[in-house]
Amino acid sequence: MPVRLVLSTCPDADTAARIARALVEERLAACVGALPGLVSTYRWQGRVEQAGEAQLLIKTRAGRLDALIARLAQLHPYELPEILAVEAGGLPAYLAWVAEQTCEEP
Template identity: 40%
Template sequence: MENSQGRDILVVTTTVGSPADAHKLARTILQRRLAACVQLEEGLTSFYRWEGRELEDPEVRLTIKTLPGCAGALQALFGEQHPYELPQFLAQRMQASEAYYDWARGEVSLPEDPRDTLGL
């Protein structure tokens, strides 16, 4: 199901603890055709609270370019494949150029269920 804006791209970010985990997750996302592109950024340090403790850990950010209709399937994949107990799933709609949207639309397989957008 196409979105009402016509050329919306959904950009999802998540983080993992190692380049190997990032590569594995990125490849799985692409193999399942849930994104047109996944970018990896190494060299991040995250400061956060978890289970009552303050922590500092190296992380790799994944920036996933997909279509809004893939949000639910992507969250389900995180539930199966993401190495973290509580994966970051931050999503933002962005307007794409017509050419970029057409390319992304050609690379992504939208799930059958139109409710898969998670309201994004």
């Protein structure tokens, strides 16, 4: 089962925790890691900005990616949230666990 790693930044640890819990409870993600202390530098509306953020590392299966993206965009407070998905490989047993945890029916 193909697995995807989805990256998204959040404005703070509380928002990251709220989003992570919702995605796992709804079986859209098997696991979400939150890395606090990220400093992002980016151009927004013609200005270079810097902001402290928390980085989410979201693991899901490819078949749930579209639903996860839609829900993440709905939960996210940013006008234009970072939502990037990359194909992930790894330990077969872990990949199978991700697939099992993200089944639509438990």
